[in-house]
Amino acid sequence: MAAFTRLFDLHGTRRDADGDGVIKPPAVPEGAGTRLWTALQLLAQLYGRALEGSTGRVPLEALLADLQASAQGMTQADLEFCAAFLAAEREVRYVDPSSLPALEERETRAPTPLVRFYKREQEVKLTENGRLVMRVLSLQRDWLLGDKDVERVVAAIDRGLFEEVPRICAEVIGELRALNEHLTEIEESPTFEAQRAAFERREPQYREMLRRSEEAARQAIGRFGDASTAERFAAWQAENPDHDLTLSDLLSHAENVLRAVESLSRHWLRFLRELQSRRRRPLGVVDFGALADALVDDAPETDFLRNLIASMGPWRRTHLFSPALLDTADLDERAPEQGAVEFDQTGTVAAEEFRTFLGRNGARIVERLRRGPLTLSVLLAEAQADEDAFELADGVGLADLFGVFTIPDEMGEDVAVRVGLSGARFRFLDGDRLLHGDDPVIQLCEEVSGDA
Amino acid sequence: MTPEEMGRVFAFLSKHKLASTDPVDRPRQPREREIADLLARDPVGLKEFDEFLAPQGMAIHEFEQAGLGLGPRGRVFVLARAADREDAHWVDDGWLWDGLVDGRRREPLTHTIVWTAQLWAIMNWFFYTREGRTVEAVSGFKDSRLSPTEFIGETKRRIEALRARGAPADGWAGKVRAILVVADATAIETRIRRFLMVMEQAGMIEPRRGTGEHIEKSSQGIREAIGYRQTLNAAVEMKLNLHRQAVGLPLIDGPAEAGGEG
Numbered sequence A: 001m002a003a004f005t006r007l008f009d010l011h012g013t014r015r016d017a018d019g020d021g022v023i024k025p026p027a028v029p030e031g032a033g034t035r036l037w038t039a040l041q042l043l044a045q046l047y048g049r050a051l052e053g054s055t056g057r058v059p060l061e062a063l064l065a066d067l068q069a070s071a072q073g074m075t076q077a078d079l080e081f082c083a084a085f086l087a088a089e090r091e092v093r094y095v096d097p098s099s100l101p102a103l104e105e106r107e108t109r110a111p112t113p114l115v116r117f118y119k120r121e122q123e124v125k126l127t128e129n130g131r132l133v134m135r136v137l138s139l140q141r142d143w144l145l146g147d148k149d150v151e152r153v154v155a156a157i158d159r160g161l162f163e164e165v166p167r168i169c170a171e172v173i174g175e176l177r178a179l180n181e182h183l184t185e186i187e188e189s190p191t192f193e194a195q196r197a198a199f200e201r202r203e204p205q206y207r208e209m210l211r212r213s214e215e216a217a218r219q220a221i222g223r224f225g226d227a228s229t230a231e232r233f234a235a236w237q238a239e240n241p242d243h244d245l246t247l248s249d250l251l252s253h254a255e256n257v258l259r260a261v262e263s264l265s266r267h268w269l270r271f272l273r274e275l276q277s278r279r280r281r282p283l284g285v286v287d288f289g290a291l292a293d294a295l296v297d298d299a300p301e302t303d304f305l306r307n308l309i310a311s312m313g314p315w316r317r318t319h320l321f322s323p324a325l326l327d328t329a330d331l332d333e334r335a336p337e338q339g340a341v342e343f344d345q346t347g348t349v350a351a352e353e354f355r356t357f358l359g360r361n362g363a364r365i366v367e368r369l370r371r372g373p374l375t376l377s378v379l380l381a382e383a384q385a386d387e388d389a390f391e392l393a394d395g396v397g398l399a400d401l402f403g404v405f406t407i408p409d410e411m412g413e414d415v416a417v418r419v420g421l422s423g424a425r426f427r428f429l430d431g432d433r434l435l436h437g438d439d440p441v442i443q444l445c446e447e448v449s450g451d452a
Numbered sequence B: 001m002t003p004e005e006m007g008r009v010f011a012f013l014s015k016h017k018l019a020s021t022d023p024v025d026r027p028r029q030p031r032e033r034e035i036a037d038l039l040a041r042d043p044v045g046l047k048e049f050d051e052f053l054a055p056q057g058m059a060i061h062e063f064e065q066a067g068l069g070l071g072p073r074g075r076v077f078v079l080a081r082a083a084d085r086e087d088a089h090w091v092d093d094g095w096l097w098d099g100l101v102d103g104r105r106r107e108p109l110t111h112t113i114v115w116t117a118q119l120w121a122i123m124n125w126f127f128y129t130r131e132g133r134t135v136e137a138v139s140g141f142k143d144s145r146l147s148p149t150e151f152i153g154e155t156k157r158r159i160e161a162l163r164a165r166g167a168p169a170d171g172w173a174g175k176v177r178a179i180l181v182v183a184d185a186t187a188i189e190t191r192i193r194r195f196l197m198v199m200e201q202a203g204m205i206e207p208r209r210g211t212g213e214h215i216e217k218s219s220q221g222i223r224e225a226i227g228y229r230q231t232l233n234a235a236v237e238m239k240l241n242l243h244r245q246a247v248g249l250p251l252i253d254g255p256a257e258a259g260g261e262g
Helices: A002-011 A032-051 A060-070 A076-087 A129-139 A143-158 A164-188 A192-201 A203-223 A226-239 A246-274 A288-297 A300-312 A348-369 A376-385 B002-014 B032-041 B043-056 B094-100 B109-129 B138-143 B148-164 B170-180 B185-202 B220-226 B231-248
Strands: A094-097 A105-108 A115-118 A123-126 A417-431 A433-444 B016-018 B056-066 B075-081 B204-209 B229-230
Touching: A002 A246, A032 A060, A032 A076, A032 A123, A032 A129, A060 A076, A060 A123, A060 A433, A076 A115, A115 B032, A123 A129, A123 A417, A123 B229, A129 B185, A143 A164, A143 A246, A164 A192, A164 A226, A164 A246, A164 B138, A192 A203, A192 A246, A203 A246, A226 A246, A226 B204, A246 B056, A288 B109, A288 B148, A288 B170, A300 B094, A300 B109, A348 A376, A348 A433, A376 A417, A433 B056, B002 B016, B002 B032, B002 B043, B002 B075, B016 B043, B032 B043, B032 B075, B075 B231, B094 B109, B094 B185, B109 B138, B109 B148, B109 B185, B138 B231, B148 B170, B148 B220
Parallel strands: none
Antiparallel strands: A094 A105, A115 A123, A417 A433, B016 B075, B056 B075, B204 B229
């Protein structure tokens, strides 16, 4: 309701004729809030009765009894004033769309009364416009019924209202997007924590709404494969030769609805994870102006400042290696040959083997690296030349150790190893298995303590 | 995601820091579609990739573009440092200070750091405090605004106020004050332009793209006119990492009041 008042304010605003841009909105008198509340209650009561089937006149007295139960000091005179006001016609000016591009104004009064007021009998009755206002007000975004929106797409296809499909899809996508952004607003809100309980309580309903929305979107897409849809569409085309919509256009509209639903579902899952994980207290709105002053008056040490700036995002990837570090004379630069290797994609067995290998041989590798950086191919070649170079578990060959692993602790805390590309390729034959690829360079960094 | 695909994704993200399935208001980077599709198509692979990043002090963050109000569809993946982990060796910030040091390269690093910290705080005043935006509000990056002219004006005003505040404090605070107040108007302006240039190179700010036009290689003049906005990466890193630093920062020990001085 508050959102509407801006438009009505603007409608009734006076703007200075000399064009200096000063606008004079109507002043809000005292008691405005109470009057608005009373009027809305009056309309809501009448609307509620209408929903139950009774659209006739209602004595003010009956309405007053209900209102007095929830508000102190409400009198029949207050209610009568509201009813009489809402029943009066008021001038509304608007631009006649048929006059465009010229802006010709028209005026109307007829649709403005929201109730009919029968003064003598002290009775009121909701008008069609009053009913419409209440309907619009009740159309506030209701998350839990989002699936009903998506079902409209299926209904439009089933009833052959193909010209409506793009509009309905656009509306549904717009609504889903708004919900998606609304989730972000809640996530980023300082009162996020306070809203936790409400969301957790309704989680099953939200989940169900998303499930049904997805189902409805898939149904809509599925409809385009039906012969009956094709028939209806052909009939529709015959009746609407001016429309240039095709079935594939319509299908892509429906697919966009599904994408929007999927996006919302993913966001919802992340939102839930965030709700359920323990969160830090938010920093909220930080006064960076005062912080700038404090960085002088209560200045932290430069190391701290340096670390602070660097840790807020302006990092870059270093160029880890320079091939100049290496004697590359013996690097194998032949073009790769065709070959196939099957990696264990699950990685669990291989990771265990690699861990064992590092445990047994980590110290030897570090020892070898102390003599200078070397490429993986050199390391492997040395291992092949000397059977005792590495200690391998039974049945494990060097080729078994290839894979992607992240087990940083195995190297020990006082050693850091860098790995980068040399720009060369390697070929490695282990029994009947040939591996080839980019030849990484391994280098021992300066030994560091703890924070490596 | 196979190890080979993981390698490709890592190579891309460690360079560009971000990949979107449907980039908004900017041209697509070479291979970006392939990388974003790899990340988008397989939630298990995404989780494995995150585990791969963890020991390197990195994490991948995923956003729905519709959720950020960036466009009707698409997902964006952001590589950011994880607040509670040590950085990998391939992460470098040394270049930053090389870029920020004064043009004649005669000033000690301390001066560069003190100045950069001031400018960083003032920049964030424009991005957060002035807008009443919380540090947690990542999506606010798209509406953030930093005008070079205003930035210069605000900095000069602050330095002037610092000068007017009277007798210099003793010790380290006195030294910091001296480093700042010695700069004249021209020096401040030059320093800010350099700061903005380096922040743009670092992917912390970008020219504003309010009207959807591409600004790829715009001139300095255009940047002046349209101003900058914070990048998504910068907003994510602020949210994740300011907490880690907050312990040692004056004033940031909990939610502060909105507003502040103008």
